[in-house]
Amino acid sequence: MTILTHLNPPRVIAQSETRYFYFYMALACMAVAFLGFAPTYWLPLARKSFSASPVVHLHGLLFFAWSLYFVFQSWLAASGKVARHRAIGMIGVSLATAMTIFGFLVSVNAMKRAAEAGLAADGIAFAIVPLSGIAFFAVVFALAIASVRQPETHKRLMLLAGISLLDAAVARWFLTFLAPPGPLGPPPVPVTIPPAFVAYLLLVVAMVFDWRTRGRPHPVYVYGGIALIAIKLLNWPISLSPLWHSFAGGILAMAQ
DSSP, rough: OOOHHHSSSSSHHHHHHHHHHHHHHHHHHHHHHHHHIIIIIIHHHHTOOOOHHHHHHHHHHHHHHHHHHHHHHHHHHHHHHHHHHHHHHHHHHHHHHHHHHHHHHHHHHHHHHHTTTTHHHHHHHHTTTHHHHHHHHHHHHHHHHHHHTHHHHHHHHHHHHHHHTTTHHHHHHHHHSSSSOOOOOOOOOOHHHHHHHHHHHHHHHHHHHHHHSSSSSSSSHHHHHHHHHHHHHHHHHHHHHHHHHHHHHHHHHHHO
């Protein structure tokens, strides 16, 4: 036992666990994203019973590609293949840029569908949810790229960006099992809050891990988590404001 302890000092073991923690968290994000969309997208798609515009399918392809890329990049970093990790970093920049663009386009497409169903006001109100979500992701990802030479900050910002995308996936299960019967329209904004908080439990896991390994949560988790929760809670009052309806309604008018 003494020999094993000498050969594997606790500090080295802890460093190894810390490196691979972000890989495991990336795997968890991918699993939540895939399983979350399974009942409303992947399974209907496999049964050829899902019909949507091309922009929706491109949106899904990009976001799923991001999940795979995030896992691969986390594995490269955990395995010590930092040069390779940095070499393919531009793929992530391209993916995130495309995700931001198509996130916006899908939000506009959802508003158009709601308007065609006679639910324009509901669609405009709900648009705050995906638009604020993709904006948060884009800002956090940009900060992660800006801090690429600060690995401790960079990897936490990337994880925060990944977790911020998961509320939509978790919400699909809420809609599948809790939505009332009948045709689905844009859900009320308040019902998007509980699924988001379930998804944000992964952020709590990351904070607890920081607490155990470095004595306190990193500022990225503290301030980023506060911003993430604040934006989610503020979605509700903003969605009801005349200013938001004027802004989002203008976007809808230009898209029609």
